[in-house]
Amino acid sequence: MNSGASVFLALGTNLGEREVNLAQALEELSSLIIISKVSSIYETPPWGVTDQPAFLNQVLAAETSLNPLELLKAVKDIEAQMGRVASVRYGPRLIDIDILLYGDTVLDTTALTLPHPRMRERAFVLVPLLEIAPDLVLPGSGERLTDLLAGLDQSGIHKWEERHA
Numbered sequence: 001m002n003s004g005a006s007v008f009l010a011l012g013t014n015l016g017e018r019e020v021n022l023a024q025a026l027e028e029l030s031s032l033i034i035i036s037k038v039s040s041i042y043e044t045p046p047w048g049v050t051d052q053p054a055f056l057n058q059v060l061a062a063e064t065s066l067n068p069l070e071l072l073k074a075v076k077d078i079e080a081q082m083g084r085v086a087s088v089r090y091g092p093r094l095i096d097i098d099i100l101l102y103g104d105t106v107l108d109t110t111a112l113t114l115p116h117p118r119m120r121e122r123a124f125v126l127v128p129l130l131e132i133a134p135d136l137v138l139p140g141s142g143e144r145l146t147d148l149l150a151g152l153d154q155s156g157i158h159k160w161e162e163r164h165a
Contacts, residue, residue, distance in 0.1 A: 004065040005103040007033065008133065009075065010116075010125050011058045012096040014046065018056040019160075021082065021095050026060065028078045029097070033062040033071075039128035041160040047124060052092045056160055059100070059128040068102045072112050075099065100129060106140040115139055123152040 009029070013021040022041060029035065039059045046052045064071055075097040082095045100116045107114040115138055119125045126149040129136065136145045 004063060005105070007062050007064050007071065007102050008100040008129060008136075009060050009062065010096075010098045010100050010119075010129070011060070012055050012098075012124075013094060014053045014055040015092050015094045022056055022058050024082060025078060025095050025097060026058075028081065029060070029062070029075070032066065032074050032078075033064040035060050035062045037061040037132040039131045042124065042128050042157055043160045044124035045156040047122060055124065057124050057128055059125065059132060061132055068099065068105060068107060068112055068114060069109075071099060071102070098125075100125065101136070101139065104139040120148050121152065123149060123154045123157055126152065127154060127157050 011022055011025050013025075015021075019041065026035065026038065037060065042057050044055045044057050046055060066074060079095050079097055084094045084096070098116055098119075099112065099114065100119050102114050105114050116125075119129075120138065120143070126145055130145055130149060134146065137143065138145060138148070
């Protein structure tokens with residue numbers, strides 16, 4: 001597998017064995033992309049629909065030879081293989097895999113928007129992302145992600161390992 005673009009993916013789960021779900025997603029992804037860094041696991045309160053279990057979230061950095069739409073199809077296939085079923089927007093999910101960044105690509109199609117259109121307002125994405133890539137700048141806008149995170153509510157977000165050590 002030859003490398004190509006640097007990508008950042010976010011993983012989230014709040015149903016079933018959450019840690020197992022993240023580990024399985026990482027294993028499935030490692031057959032498609034070259035994973036170079038994985039953040040700590042963070043437990044985070046639900047976002048959007050708040051009447052649901054807490055999430056475990058994680059972000060990974062990788063290299064891929066897949067183009068953005070091929071990568072999107074691949075992650076959606078993994079979600080389906082793992083048993084994710086369509087439900088309410090922002091509702092509970094067995095696994096959620098989002099493409100946050102694909103190199104410096106800025107893309108806006110009906111299938112995919114890059115950078116991820118809501119990452120700038122989601123501390124549960126930015127905290128683990130900045131753990132593994134503290135100097136990231138948002139392609140297209142030049143905004144530093146640390147500056148975006150500084151303006152967000154980070155309460156309730158904590159490392160999972162620290163709570164269960």
